[in-house]
Amino acid sequence: MKGSTVEIDKTATILKLLGDKTRLTMVKILDTNDCCVCEFVEIFKASQPAISQHVRKLKDVGIVREKRRGQWIIYSLNRDSEYFPMIQSLLDHLPNQDFKLKELEEQGLRISCE
Amino acid sequence: MKGSTVEIDKTATILKLLGDKTRLTMVKILDTNDCCVCEFVEIFKASQPAISQHVRKLKDVGIVREKRRGQWIIYSLNRDSEYFPMIQSLLDHLPNQDFKLKELEEQGLRISCE
DNA sequence: GTATTATATAAGCATAGAATAATATGTTGA
DNA sequence: TCAACATATTATTCTATGCTTATATAATAC
Numbered sequence: 530m531k532g533s534t535v536e537i538d539k540t541a542t543i544l545k546l547l548g549d550k551t552r553l554t555m556v557k558i559l560d561t562n563d564c565c566v567c568e569f570v571e572i573f574k575a576s577q578p579a580i581s582q583h584v585r586k587l588k589d590v591g592i593v594r595e596k597r598r599g600q601w602i603i604y605s606l607n608r609d610s611e612y613f614p615m616i617q618s619l620l621d622h623l624p625n626q627d628f629k630l631k632e633l634e635e636q637g638l639r640i641s642c643e
Numbered sequence: 644m645k646g647s648t649v650e651i652d653k654t655a656t657i658l659k660l661l662g663d664k665t666r667l668t669m670v671k672i673l674d675t676n677d678c679c680v681c682e683f684v685e686i687f688k689a690s691q692p693a694i695s696q697h698v699r700k701l702k703d704v705g706i707v708r709e710k711r712r713g714q715w716i717i718y719s720l721n722r723d724s725e726y727f728p729m730i731q732s733l734l735d736h737l738p739n740q741d742f743k744l745k746e747l748e749e750q751g752l753r754i755s756c757e
Numbered sequence: 758g759t760a761t762t763a764t765a766t767a768a769g770c771a772t773a774g775a776a777t778a779a780t781a782t783g784t785t786g787a
Numbered sequence: 788t789c790a791a792c793a794t795a796t797t798a799t800t801c802t803a804t805g806c807t808t809a810t811a812t813a814a815t816a817c
Contacts, residue, residue, distance in 0.1 A: 534738040537671065538664050544733075545662025549805090550655040557651065566764060579806060581765055600763050600814045615736035619658075622729035624648040663775085680794060693776055695795055714784045714793050 535611055543590060543612050547619070551575065552583050556606065556616065557626045559593060563605040564630075568639060572629045592616065649725055657704060657726050661733070665689065666697050670720065670730065671740045673707060677719040678744075682753060686743045706730065 547553050551573055558564060558572070569580045584604055587593040594607045607613065633639045661667050665687055672678060672686070683694045698718055701707040708721045721727065747753040 534736055537668055537737050537740070540737060541662055541664040541667045543662075544658045544667065548655055548657075548659025548662040550652050551805095553655045553658065554651055567762090576807070577764070578766080578808085582805075585765080597814085600761095602764065615733060618732040618736070619729065622648055622732070623651050623654060626651070659774095665775095681792095690777070691794070692778085692796080696775080699795080711784090716794065 533614065535615060540612070540615065543592070543616070546586055546590060546592070547616070549583070551580075552587060553623075554626055554629075555583065556587065556592065557620050557623050558629060559604060559606040560617075560620050561625070561627055562630055563603050565598075565601045565603050567601070568630070568633060571633055571636075647728065649729060654726070654729065657706070657730070660700055660704060660706070661730070663697070665694075666701060667737075668740055668743075669697065670701065670706065671734055671737050672743060673718060673720040674731075674734050675739070675741055676744055677717050679715040679717050681715070682744070682747060685747055685750075 547556065554573075555564075555569060566577065566580050566584065569575070569584070570577050573580065584593060584595075588595060588604075590612075591607055591610045592612065593604050595602050595604050597603075606616075610616075630639065661670065668687070669678075669683060680691065680694050680698065683689070683698070684691050687694065698707060698709075702709060702718075704726075705721055705724045706726065707718050709716050709718050711717075720730075724730070744753065
């Protein structure tokens with residue numbers, strides 16, 4: 530049991546980060562799809578710097594990873610994070626958000642990253 | 644699947660509340676023990692108003708319940724909350740905090756509520 | 758090289774959150 | 788009724804967070 534738990538203080542930090550509508554939705558989306566910043570900008574109707582700052586926070590604590598693909602930077606869930614099991618069981622209680630990406634595809638706004 | 648999920652916006656609100664070291668530890672403790680404010684004051688070495696405001700926030704969103712017992716007000720986890728399943732699976736990833744109450748007992752500081 | 762696109766970073770501001778100090782409410786027991 | 792105890796509430800202050808604006812970095816296409 531001990532081996533599967535994470536520190537309570539650090540967990541609070543993670544939950545505070547996930548306690549934001551935008552970031553929580555981001556992580557839920559990343560649970561089933563990799564995404565780039567420009568897609569999040571469309572999905573959340575937010576500014577590019579705002580989105581960049583959100584993903585940066587997630588990256589700083591190791592929840593997400595980035596990898597460059599050409600001019601785009603693709604973000605993905607870091608399934609090797611020590612917090613991933615907890616985050617995963619959390620996400621399981623949230624409704625699927627894939628429809629947001631489907632909407633993008635229908636608008637032809639997802640070509641950039643695929 | 645749909646029936647077991649909770650709204651993403653409301654969930655963010657819950658996670659923000661749990662994204663505080665003190666409140667997260669409180670909830671973990673309440674998972675196995677009911678507690679009163681004076682005990683939390685001892686456990687967290689915090690002021691009484693600070694603790695009162697923390698539990699109030701948890702109460703306002705329905706995570707915890709209160710019941711008066713004489714001059715004390717006993718807080719307990721509200722297992723009927725729509726968020727309880729999610730919270731429960733979250734708490735399962737945290738180390739048990741019962742030792743904090745044990746320390747109180749050893750100091751004779753838990754007589755008040757039992 | 759320059760222009761364009763995608764993303765990151767930094768500074769400034771405005772709002773939200775947490776702690777304190779002071780006060781109020783409510784219960785118990787003499 | 789009054790004193791003591793437990794808790795709640797309010798106002799204030801301080802810090803943290805999120806967004807915007809402006810600018811910087813990096814890749815691509817010409």
